[in-house]
Amino acid sequence: MTWETVIGLETHVELATATKIFCGCTTEFGGDPNTHCCPVCTGMPGTLPVLNEAVLEFAVKAGLALNCAVTRCCRFDRKNYFYPDLPKAYQISQLYLPICHDGAVDIRTAAGAKTIRIHELHMEEDAGKLVHDPWIDQTRADYNRCGVPLIEIVTEPDFRSADEVVAYLEKLRSTLQYLGVSDCKMQEGSLRCDVNLSVRPAGAPALGTRTEMKNLNSFKAIARSIQYEARRQIERLEDGKRVVQETRRWDENKDATFAMRSKENAQDYRYFPEPDIPPLELSEAYLDRLKAQQPEMAEARMARYQADYGLPAYDTQMITAQKALADFFERAVALGAPAKQVSNWIMGEVMGQLSARGLEARDMVFSPAALARLIALVQEGKLNRNTAVKVFEAVFEHDEDVDAYVQKHGLEQVSDAGLVGCVAEEVFAANPKSIEDYKAGKEKAFGFLVGQVMRQLKGQADPAVVRRVLRMKLEQN
Amino acid sequence: MDYRTLTALELGALLREGSLSAAGAAKAGLDRLAQAQGRSNAFITVTKEDAMLRADQVQRLLDARRAPSPLAGVPMAFKDNICTRGVKTSCASKILGGFTPPYDATVAERLDAAGCISLGKLNMDEFAMGSTTETSFYGPVQNPWDPSRVPGGSSGGAAAAVAEGSVWYAIGSDTGGSIRQPAAYCGVTGMKPTYGTVSRYGLIAYASSLDQMGPIARSAADCAAVLDVIQGRDPRDGTSLDAPAGGLLSGLTGDVRDKRIGLPADCFGDGLDGEVRAAVLAAADVLKQRGAVVEEFSLPVMQYVVPTYYIIAAAEASSNLSRFDGVKYGWRAQGYEDLTGLYNKTRTEGFGAEVKRRILLGTFVLSTGYYDAYYKKALQVKALIKRAFDEAFRRYDLLLTPVAPTTAPKLGESLNDPLQMYLSDIYTVSVNLAGLPGISVPCGFASDGMPIGAQLIGPALGDAAVLDAAHAFQLETDHHKRTPPLPGQAAQKGGDAQ
Numbered sequence: 001m002t003w004e005t006v007i008g009l010e011t012h013v014e015l016a017t018a019t020k021i022f023c024g025c026t027t028e029f030g031g032d033p034n035t036h037c038c039p040v041c042t043g044m045p046g047t048l049p050v051l052n053e054a055v056l057e058f059a060v061k062a063g064l065a066l067n068c069a070v071t072r073c074c075r076f077d078r079k080n081y082f083y084p085d086l087p088k089a090y091q092i093s094q095l096y097l098p099i100c101h102d103g104a105v106d107i108r109t110a111a112g113a114k115t116i117r118i119h120e121l122h123m124e125e126d127a128g129k130l131v132h133d134p135w136i137d138q139t140r141a142d143y144n145r146c147g148v149p150l151i152e153i154v155t156e157p158d159f160r161s162a163d164e165v166v167a168y169l170e171k172l173r174s175t176l177q178y179l180g181v182s183d184c185k186m187q188e189g190s191l192r193c194d195v196n197l198s199v200r201p202a203g204a205p206a207l208g209t210r211t212e213m214k215n216l217n218s219f220k221a222i223a224r225s226i227q228y229e230a231r232r233q234i235e236r237l238e239d240g241k242r243v244v245q246e247t248r249r250w251d252e253n254k255d256a257t258f259a260m261r262s263k264e265n266a267q268d269y270r271y272f273p274e275p276d277i278p279p280l281e282l283s284e285a286y287l288d289r290l291k292a293q294q295p296e297m298a299e300a301r302m303a304r305y306q307a308d309y310g311l312p313a314y315d316t317q318m319i320t321a322q323k324a325l326a327d328f329f330e331r332a333v334a335l336g337a338p339a340k341q342v343s344n345w346i347m348g349e350v351m352g353q354l355s356a357r358g359l360e361a362r363d364m365v366f367s368p369a370a371l372a373r374l375i376a377l378v379q380e381g382k383l384n385r386n387t388a389v390k391v392f393e394a395v396f397e398h399d400e401d402v403d404a405y406v407q408k409h410g411l412e413q414v415s416d417a418g419l420v421g422c423v424a425e426e427v428f429a430a431n432p433k434s435i436e437d438y439k440a441g442k443e444k445a446f447g448f449l450v451g452q453v454m455r456q457l458k459g460q461a462d463p464a465v466v467r468r469v470l471r472m473k474l475e476q477n
Numbered sequence: 478m479d480y481r482t483l484t485a486l487e488l489g490a491l492l493r494e495g496s497l498s499a500a501g502a503a504k505a506g507l508d509r510l511a512q513a514q515g516r517s518n519a520f521i522t523v524t525k526e527d528a529m530l531r532a533d534q535v536q537r538l539l540d541a542r543r544a545p546s547p548l549a550g551v552p553m554a555f556k557d558n559i560c561t562r563g564v565k566t567s568c569a570s571k572i573l574g575g576f577t578p579p580y581d582a583t584v585a586e587r588l589d590a591a592g593c594i595s596l597g598k599l600n601m602d603e604f605a606m607g608s609t610t611e612t613s614f615y616g617p618v619q620n621p622w623d624p625s626r627v628p629g630g631s632s633g634g635a636a637a638a639v640a641e642g643s644v645w646y647a648i649g650s651d652t653g654g655s656i657r658q659p660a661a662y663c664g665v666t667g668m669k670p671t672y673g674t675v676s677r678y679g680l681i682a683y684a685s686s687l688d689q690m691g692p693i694a695r696s697a698a699d700c701a702a703v704l705d706v707i708q709g710r711d712p713r714d715g716t717s718l719d720a721p722a723g724g725l726l727s728g729l730t731g732d733v734r735d736k737r738i739g740l741p742a743d744c745f746g747d748g749l750d751g752e753v754r755a756a757v758l759a760a761a762d763v764l765k766q767r768g769a770v771v772e773e774f775s776l777p778v779m780q781y782v783v784p785t786y787y788i789i790a791a792a793e794a795s796s797n798l799s800r801f802d803g804v805k806y807g808w809r810a811q812g813y814e815d816l817t818g819l820y821n822k823t824r825t826e827g828f829g830a831e832v833k834r835r836i837l838l839g840t841f842v843l844s845t846g847y848y849d850a851y852y853k854k855a856l857q858v859k860a861l862i863k864r865a866f867d868e869a870f871r872r873y874d875l876l877l878t879p880v881a882p883t884t885a886p887k888l889g890e891s892l893n894d895p896l897q898m899y900l901s902d903i904y905t906v907s908v909n910l911a912g913l914p915g916i917s918v919p920c921g922f923a924s925d926g927m928p929i930g931a932q933l934i935g936p937a938l939g940d941a942a943v944l945d946a947a948h949a950f951q952l953e954t955d956h957h958k959r960t961p962p963l964p965g966q967a968a969q970k971g972g973d974a975q
Contacts, residue, residue, distance in 0.1 A: 046582060
């Protein structure tokens, strides 16, 4: 039997507002435990939440970018449960009237183009963090994260493969980064994803029993967990067993999912409308203003780069995948660097350095000006491409001044035909056999001689000059 | 001079004239408190030293003729569910343990700026759940008019402290009548303002959509002076209204000529004590004599108000009280095995019976499968009740009703029949459900010597009209000027006439 995997996603995205959703505390990541909190976000008796309007604005912007309908009169609800990381013993979230609903995201995979429907997008507050100290056998609560604003984006069960899921998440991350509403850093937890997965015989109309997977900390983990869980469910069904509706935890080290809690033990969250926050009425003018503020997204930039700079589609896709790279590209081009060369550098050396250093493009200090200068030096013949790459690697981390570095290390390209000529004489003297071979028509020998000259000049010679001088001398010889 | 017979405004005037010092006023209150507390138990915490220090500070303002309000230097106190920085705040519950807030409620901040002198924190029903102040972990409060009777609740300590003369006004909270009913039982004036006009920041929540703080004092004019200080938009409370505030005291005219006052017939039917009915109808006559037009009308939604109130209030309470879990502050049980054990044991030991009853009720009505039948339906009925009141206020400027069906019951009579206790809230809870302003004014005494209260209700944001009608009534009557006998004095029917 062929099986079809059906997947829906619940993605939590931390919004990049300066302050928390219901108080004025900073949302900055890190900080000593319980230093980014106040009586409101720690749920002290008598305190009240007051909605940070930037959160509403960011959520609406995200919803508009995901082609959602915006709920004109929305409100918050309380989700009640006891846990020590939740100081009020309820989370302020949205169940009955989420801020945005019924959206759509277009994705593209090797299998083709597809539209993923968004069921809803709602606002909520994050909980704190519990840290168990095995040495003293005590659990400590850090409330710094309490009240950090989140949006949860829930899709319809429209995915059929891990590829589609990853394509959607990449698109989502790019969209939210372009909007500036989130930095979407998975390793800091500002983008977290729960995967709902079921399998069914291909073509069956009804959905199978689903499981929900948590603790997915990277796109890789998401893709692997989907493959694992689909296989696990299919094996059970083929063995005549049934799939239990439950929450499962992905274990990165064991490369497997493990049951956390079943539906029977599911909590009754007793949702009800949050009485401390009045319903939000959004005016047409408010929505118009936010619509007008929507920035140029990746797709629009791709089209523009192709039209204005004649870049290949592949290049524009790579460059615009992250807003920080696209911005970097635009700034370097604005400084006069040729677009295709900038694109080549970004796709090659820049992305190589980022991945080697495990850096996000947005955290890169290397400046568009430095890249533009490197490209200019190569163009002017002052650096050869290989040396330029070495300079790039050296200055990348701290964005050191390119010219100063070149000068300090004496890397400027040798274009002096006289010097090259002298070196050539030395090489000829040491390699008479090669000269004979060259004269006998062996072109390979020419390459060897060029290489020898370059080596003598420590790779800093302009290869074009070396070739020209050698040909001339050999003809004369 | 017996300062306890003065209103807060009269005492404030003496302070500004310099014929009494702030320290003298504080001492008069503290002396009276010391004399009465052993019997009445109106206070949970007395902040004597803070009060005397504060009196010195306020005296400097008075000396410089820079009194920040007509209440500067007048001793007062807060119900113990209102957070006061550095002073234990207990909600009369064991579960809050020695909780001392590191912040002030907005009302406390504003009163502080107005030169108030707080003598401490007042006894109440645990978490404001009760109508008698008998559910307090710190023991019941006795009614100053008759120690065998309850002072009402849940702001029983506040009403008793004003009646006995320990303070000249108090800040209470009212979720279903908790300011107005004890004011009526203790023969003082208590006002629940329009929902959203007084910031709830710092009030430990019972039912957030119904809770509102307000004054208990001798007179409507005193209440107006307090509301002038505490009303007004607060950015720390999202439900606080952006409505004009202040000017209530200066706006009092005592003129009710041509005011249309409606008497809902549904509030004068079965279950209402005959003496109470007669006293409230007599109050209507007084207003009529001053030129108001009084008319009976029918308000059938009254039959739904008690169940609607108890569903909504209990639901919100079950969520609001979840944070008291033994993890962060207050009482934590000993000898638990795991996290669930910590929660169960702490909450079992920390909450009293009435609070547990309401948490269970509230948890039930919010549960999957019951939400639509109870909570959602109650919200729908709440909307109907609000609409019925809106319609009534198209025909009438104000409504007049009893505050409670009877005078104060005997201590110990109510708790074993909670349903009967809930039903006695019928005249007050509708005002909270509809978010309206309501005031309780003394309107006479029953044959057993206990005070009776009448309630004036206005439309939303009609606080000025409510106060003005109550003021008009008090210009014509002296029920509010009577004070209960001092301990040791023979109880007199109707108290000491001033």
